[in-house]
Amino acid sequence: MNKEIVYVVSDSVGETAELMVKAVAAQFNGGDVEIKHVSYVEDIKDLNNVFTAAKYSNSIIAYTIVIPPLKQYLDQRAREEGIIAIDLMNPLMKAFIQKFNKEPIRQPRLMRKLDDNYFRRVEAIEFAVKYDDGQDLRGINNADIVLIGVSRTSKTPLSMYLAHKRFKVANVPLVPEITPPDELFDIPKNKCVGLVITPDKLNEIRKERLKNLGLTSQANYSSLDRILEELDYAEKIMKRIGCPIINVSNKAIEETADLLLAMLKKRGVVFHE
Incomplete structure (x- = not known):
């Protein structure tokens, strides 16, 4: 069986996504999966490189991308390629919008700027x-x-x-x-x-x-x-x-x-x- 791989894709460092992936992987026989980082994604070319590698492997894409055009492209391309791509931030972001009636800035690397x-x-x-x-x-x-x-x-x-x-x-x-x-x-x-x-x-x-x-x-x-x-x-x-x-x-x-x-x-x- 091919090695199980999770591509951690982010428009920032990607450490949040990595921690979440490790936490989930730990629930499956100790988390024996390979994590490959794709950080600081800035354009579609970066995403295309991920899909080129992912479609020929036993893999999942876990991502934290807040730039709307890049997120939309990633979701669409994942559906076309039949690859599972999980947005780790969007469910919580939607909850913020719904409950607190606020709109996100959708700007990457804000934690590094503000934290x-x-x-x-x-x-x-x-x-x-x-x-x-x-x-x-x-x-x-x-x-x-x-x-x-x-x-x-x-x-x-x-x-x-x-x-x-x-x-x-x-x-x-x-x-x-x-x-x-x-x-x-x-x-x-x-x-x-x-x-x-x-x-x-x-x-x-x-x-x-x-x-x-x-x-x-x-x-x-x-x-x-x-x-x-x-x-x-x-x-x-x-x-x-x-x-x-x-x-x-x-x-x-x-x-x-x-x-x-x-x-x-x-x-x-x-x-x-």
Whole structure:
């Protein structure tokens, strides 16, 4: 049987359509379908390219197009080719028109122009990159959240995940040979979160890291003695700060992030909506 394909067609990025397609696909044996993106559609030529590919495959077209001539052409061409094409926005748009008695602008990419959350997300991502791994300690005072922990406790990926949720995150590595910055002890303790991990899990992760770098797994970096020394040192710093601590062993980034935010809110930390 031919591979099942969904063409996600949009006059913008198409992320809304993709999320909806993934949500539906997940209901069918885990969502084993291939999603092909066709973003920033501006003319009929772009749509013709989609139909050329779609009519020779086992596929569906899911689209979010608000420009009337393009939508009309897509619907008509889909009927002619016998291809299922689903307008993901139109039912809700019709409901808005009917219930609120308003007419849509029908202009693409308005979310990118009007959604302040988008710009806050970009700003947070740039912040996370700039203040990653203790590169610039000025970020500690300006961050919403400061992550601390030894190497390979998911500080960077967790920072980026939280940045996509619009939180400005700085992270600082804890190394026995390096005195932690004074700023860590000056900020509110609830603003800082310590990340810990079991020695065996960290040993496994570091060995794999060295293997990927083409280095010997016998390096001090992955030795159990060194790991125990680092974890003991990090725990002392975290206790000195008085910050909440999360054990990230065997936790997905999403799970750690949810736990972190719930923990901080419980401690009275107020975040922007």
